[in-house]
Amino acid sequence: MEYSSRKSVVAAIKSYTISRGVDYNVYEPEPLTFYVKCKTYGNGCNWLIRTSLIRKKGCWEIWRYNGRHTCTIGTISQDHSKLDSETVAEAIRPLVESDSSIKVKFKIAEVQSRFNYTISYQKAWLTKQKSIAKVFGGWKDSYQALPWWHSIVTQKMPDQLKYKGTPLVAVAQDGNQNIVPIAFVLLEGETTDAWHFFLRNLRRHVVKKDGVGMISDRHESIRAVVNRFGSNWQPPRACWMFCIRHIDSNFLRTFKIPHLQKLVVNIGYSRTVEEYNINYKRLEERGEAYARWCDAIGLRHWVLAFDEGHRWGHMTTNLVECINSVLKGA
Structure with a gap:
């Protein structure tokens, strides 16, 4: 029998071996030769097969x-x-070509039907990824093709090209007051999964130092990630604090009383406990509901007098908004 390539002859021998429930050992895995014997060769079975490349025939x-x-x-x-x-x-491969999202259990069933063996879930999952790469190309190839794809799209549909996604950005400031963008990512939106991906990798690869302060808005997705066990964004490893501008707008949205906004901001900017008590008392005199709303935030999250120096004087996320506007413009 003749075969077009080494790969095809090895595949044929494997298929024969699997279908008969036997096995073999390879004796000469050379580039121009493939020589195998039954695993029990010499102990009751003398099966062997030897194949070679015939250069004249190709x-x-x-x-x-x-x-x-x-x-x-x-x-x-x-x-x-x-x-x-x-x-x-x-x-x-045919299953993946028709539906790349096909469930692993159907692949296990296909292998069982074809070969009469039941492979593990892990093997089925890994081979699914390999099949996807064979059919559609791997991640590296796909990424390298993006500039070419982008140029074609902009040529063919210059007026229809829309960019979707949400940028999540982390910005710091050094001792010379320079604004330093340290990480950004484009994701599907401000979901819990998106923030988890960003903050986890930010902590793992960029912000490795303990005792850092992080200022953000009070988005529920950020809260869920920070409060997640093992997030490394809780004391003593880090201190999470809120932007006073966002607290200001949250207060207005809740109570619809513009003239009290300035008082809430003054509470946040209080540099001493005495100053905080004075401003807090003024707000409480105008209505206990306003004071209770502030109490629910947590002093260390928004009042300068209780931040233990983690803010370095910063009360807003204005620095990150500067970089954010640059990225959106690009």
């Missing part, structure tokens, strides 16, 4: 073959050593 040829297997290997039951990821990936 093909691979089986030139030695010892009959059929005279053994059975009872230890192979659920899976087979030759049923590797490459073999499985080729088997499930």
Whole structure:
């Protein structure tokens, strides 16, 4: 028998071995030769096969073959050593081509139907990724193709090109008052998953120092991530604080009383406990509901006198808004 390539002859031998529930060892895995023997060769089974590249013909040829297997290997039951990821990936390729989001359990069923073996969930998942890469290209290839794709889209649809997504940005300031953008990412929106991805990687790869202060708005997705166990954005590793401008607008949205906004801002900017008590008392005299609303925020999150120096005087997220506007413009 003749085969077009080494890959095709190896695949044929694997398929034969898997379908009969036997196994083999490779003796000469050379570039121009493929020589294998039954795993029980010399102990009741003399099956072997030897193939080589015939240069004149430009093909691979089986030139030695010892009959059929005279053994059975009872230890192979659920899976087979030759049923590797490459073999499985080729088997499930048609499924991936028709639906790349097909569930792993259907791939396991397809392999069971084709080979009469049940592979593990992990193997099925890994081979699914390999099949997707074979059909659609890998992540690296796809990323490298983006500039070409972008240029074609802008040529063909210059008036229809729309950019979607939300930029999440982290900005710092150094000792010389320079604004330093340290990380940004474009994600689907301000979801909990998006903020978790951003803040987790920011902590892992950029902000490794303990005792840092983080100022943001009070978005529920950020709150969920910061309060998540192991987030590393809680004391003593970090201190999460709120932008006074956002607290100001939240207060107005809740009570619709513009003339009290300035008093709320003054409470946030209080530099001493005495100053805080004076401003807080003024607000409380105008209505206990306003004071209780402020109490619910938590002093260390928004009042300068209780931040333990983590703010370095910054009360807003204005620095990040500067960088944000630059990114949006680009």
